[in-house]
Amino acid sequence: MRHYxxxxxxxxxxxxxxxxxxxxxxxxxxxxxGITFQxxxxxxxxxxxxxxxxxxxxxxxxxxxxSGSDLGQLTTQPVRDNFEFVTACGADILFENTPxxxxxxxxxxxxxxxxxxxxxxxITANKxxxxxxxxxxxxxxxxxxxxxxxxxTVMDGAPIFSLFRTALPGATLLAFRGxxxxxxxxxxSRMEMxxxxxxxxRYTQQIGIAETDPSGDIDGWDAAIKVAALVNVLMEIPxxxxxxxxxxxxxxxxxxxxxxxxxxxxxxxxxxxVRSGDEIQARVAPELVPQSSPLFAVEGTSSMxxxxxxxxxxxxxxxxxxxxDTTAYGLFADFLNAVxxx
Amino acid sequence: MRHYxxxxxxxxxxxxxxxxxxxxxxxxxxxxxGITFQxxxxxxxxxxxxxxxxxxxxxxxxxxxxSGSDLGQLTTQPVRDNFEFVTACGADILFENTPxxxxxxxxxxxxxxxxxxxxxxxITANKxxxxxxxxxxxxxxxxxxxxxxxxxTVMDGAPIFSLFRTALPGATLLAFRGxxxxxxxxxxSRMEMxxxxxxxxRYTQQIGIAETDPSGDIDGWDAAIKVAALVNVLMEIPxxxxxxxxxxxxxxxxxxxxxxxxxxxxxxxxxxxVRSGDEIQARVAPELVPQSSPLFAVEGTSSMxxxxxxxxxxxxxxxxxxxxDTTAYGLFADFLNAVxxx
Numbered sequence: 001m002r003h004y005x006x007x008x009x010x011x012x013x014x015x016x017x018x019x020x021x022x023x024x025x026x027x028x029x030x031x032x033x034g035i036t037f038q039x040x041x042x043x044x045x046x047x048x049x050x051x052x053x054x055x056x057x058x059x060x061x062x063x064x065x066x067s068g069s070d071l072g073q074l075t076t077q078p079v080r081d082n083f084e085f086v087t088a089c090g091a092d093i094l095f096e097n098t099p100x101x102x103x104x105x106x107x108x109x110x111x112x113x114x115x116x117x118x119x120x121x122x123i124t125a126n127k128x129x130x131x132x133x134x135x136x137x138x139x140x141x142x143x144x145x146x147x148x149x150x151x152x153t154v155m156d157g158a159p160i161f162s163l164f165r166t167a168l169p170g171a172t173l174l175a176f177r178g179x180x181x182x183x184x185x186x187x188x189s190r191m192e193m194x195x196x197x198x199x200x201x202r203y204t205q206q207i208g209i210a211e212t213d214p215s216g217d218i219d220g221w222d223a224a225i226k227v228a229a230l231v232n233v234l235m236e237i238p239x240x241x242x243x244x245x246x247x248x249x250x251x252x253x254x255x256x257x258x259x260x261x262x263x264x265x266x267x268x269x270x271x272x273x274v275r276s277g278d279e280i281q282a283r284v285a286p287e288l289v290p291q292s293s294p295l296f297a298v299e300g301t302s303s304m305x306x307x308x309x310x311x312x313x314x315x316x317x318x319x320x321x322x323x324x325d326t327t328a329y330g331l332f333a334d335f336l337n338a339v340x341x342x
Numbered sequence: 343m344r345h346y347x348x349x350x351x352x353x354x355x356x357x358x359x360x361x362x363x364x365x366x367x368x369x370x371x372x373x374x375x376g377i378t379f380q381x382x383x384x385x386x387x388x389x390x391x392x393x394x395x396x397x398x399x400x401x402x403x404x405x406x407x408x409s410g411s412d413l414g415q416l417t418t419q420p421v422r423d424n425f426e427f428v429t430a431c432g433a434d435i436l437f438e439n440t441p442x443x444x445x446x447x448x449x450x451x452x453x454x455x456x457x458x459x460x461x462x463x464x465i466t467a468n469k470x471x472x473x474x475x476x477x478x479x480x481x482x483x484x485x486x487x488x489x490x491x492x493x494x495t496v497m498d499g500a501p502i503f504s505l506f507r508t509a510l511p512g513a514t515l516l517a518f519r520g521x522x523x524x525x526x527x528x529x530x531s532r533m534e535m536x537x538x539x540x541x542x543x544r545y546t547q548q549i550g551i552a553e554t555d556p557s558g559d560i561d562g563w564d565a566a567i568k569v570a571a572l573v574n575v576l577m578e579i580p581x582x583x584x585x586x587x588x589x590x591x592x593x594x595x596x597x598x599x600x601x602x603x604x605x606x607x608x609x610x611x612x613x614x615x616v617r618s619g620d621e622i623q624a625r626v627a628p629e630l631v632p633q634s635s636p637l638f639a640v641e642g643t644s645s646m647x648x649x650x651x652x653x654x655x656x657x658x659x660x661x662x663x664x665x666x667d668t669t670a671y672g673l674f675a676d677f678l679n680a681v682x683x684x
Binding site: 021025028029032033156157158159162163165166167168169170171291292293294296297299306311312313314315316317318319320321322323325326329332333336337340 | 363367370371374375498499500501504505507508509510511512513633634635636638639641648653654655656657658659660661662663664665667668671674675678679682
């Protein structure tokens with residue numbers, strides 16, 4: 001039996017979904033994997049933080065977070081800031097789920113560095129550190145005999161990075177092409193049903209998949225960041241989001257979409273990258289997709305990616321019906337993968 | 343640097359494609375994985391066999407096989423039969439690629455047992471041993487500290503078994519649904535273009551994907567065996583191919599297909615299994631698939647599977663343009679996965 005101490009830095013929708021998943025899988029982890037765990041720290045942005053070397057009651061922490069109560073009441077030990085939280089919590093695994101900073105990846109990068117130098121596996125659903133510090137964090141993890149994993153940053157919990165890390169040994173990725181941004185795909189799907197752009201945007205905000213300022217999705221930034229993450233990790237070529245040739249969906253009218261539909265085609269915001277030697281052509285742009293394309297059936301919040309390698313024909317992964325629970329599974333899988341064979 | 347001795351039992355299209363892949367990846371294996379290899383045995387069904395503890399020249403063996411010449415000329419050591427081949431070759435890895443026996447899985451099961459008890463990793467593209475002896479061979483492998491891997495038995499080299507083994511930890515498979523037989527999918531695709539059933543069957547024989555007796559594909563046996571393999575391995579429930587509720591594609595007429603096409607639908611031979619507790623409902627049958635289904639775009643020899651788990655929304659894998667090279671990659675990946683972290 002192996003025992004792990006876990007800490008949550010960030011305890012919003014995804015962190016709470018991860019807590020529920022861990023609780024529901026607690027018995028199964030013991031029986032099937034020989035793993036037990038306790039939670040030694042939970043830090044929130046607006047509802048306080050708690051650290052306890054003896055372990056916190058996760059059910060209780062979850063109930064407090066769900067009701068918007070202060071988590072500080074769980075312990076008497078004060079926590080001044082997130083860095084003190086990371087260095088003082090004594091965890092084996094840090095789940096970093098603070099809000100993403102597209103421009104610099106900070107302060108998440110520093111949280112993850114602190115976790116790794118303190119001997120923790122560093123796991124995040126935060127794209128910033130992947131596009132801004134993938135090499136440095138991976139190197140740091142290696143130096144400390146720990147893992148830096150981030151499965152949930154692209155296509156939620158669907159196994160993309162772990163597919164190449166473990167299931168496609170000896171394969172070289174030459175190109176990829178996919179639909180990776182849920183919000184724009186949902187907007188385009190709604191516009192096909194006759195909705196105006198502004199109303200479709202409002203709908204995605206109502207169901208909680210778009211931000212109050214939806215420009216990160218609509219202008220293709222989120223998609224470009226995912227392209228950069230895939231290129232950095234799977235092709236091992238440094239690429240910043242700003243280097244992705246990027247066009248959003250603002251220029252597409254309902255009339256464009258209806259006329260495509262009449263011809264049996266659909267608009268999709270397509271993410272792609274093609275490698276030639278050490279050069280990368282990376283792109284995010286709306287494309288007309290015919291019925292014969294696998295991307296045609298990618299509906300609403302679903303996402304899909306097709307990989308071209310040197311060893312297989314086109315290999316595609318389709319994920320349907322994602323949400324905080326599936327993002328949480330990506331973090332959970334990263335935890336189990338980090339401690340595998342330990 | 344780690345060195346491995348390889349043996350090929352069966353050296354037809356797939357075995358030869360694997361040999362070419364190994365030769366093309368030789369330098370990359372040294373540089374990226376720290377792996378060197380030599381081939382200590384090659385056994386064919388009709389063109390003799392060769393064993394050499396000092397190593398055979400793989401280029402030469404390949405040239406002889408490609409020209410239909412006898413491989414016995416490579417060495418002076420006689421090899422009486424396949425069992426002597428396995429026990430005498432002294433390999434670390436056996437690639438078992440003899441013809442499949444759907445009824446019993448023999449003699450491939452015995453080849454793999456001999457390999458494992460002689461301390462080799464046992465790797466096969468042969469479905470027989472998976473459906474007839476998965477548990478026993480896996481147990482035997484475990485007892486000898488070796489691996490029994492068979493990625494290429496379902497969807498060629500696409501990572502299906504390794505996905506669950508390594509990339510989806512802690513997930514429970516509840517159901518799956520897919521198009522897994524290339525020959526019937528190609529026949530149905532050709533019939534959509536107006537070809538008669540008999541002509542479409544002849545076409546699949548001409549391009550080398552259907553057997554002289556195509557009933558194994560047409561009557562759904564190959565698909566049923568793949569369903570049984572997936573259920574045995576991924577759901578850990580023993581299921582024989584004969585227990586799969588099986589309907590082939592003989593009853594579908596060109597008129598049926600044209601009328602479906604007119605309604606924007608396609609016939610697909612759908613493989614499925616649904617688990618409830620320890621009970622399995624497994625099925626192979628033609629189904630009408632609408633445009634909105636991911637299966638709609640599965641064209642010609644492509645295949646696709648959708649997995650329902652307890653932790654993610656539907657997750658699908660689509661493989662396009664398979665062939666002997668992609669089956670060979672599955673065997674190559676099994677080799678690298680078997681020796682990972684060794």
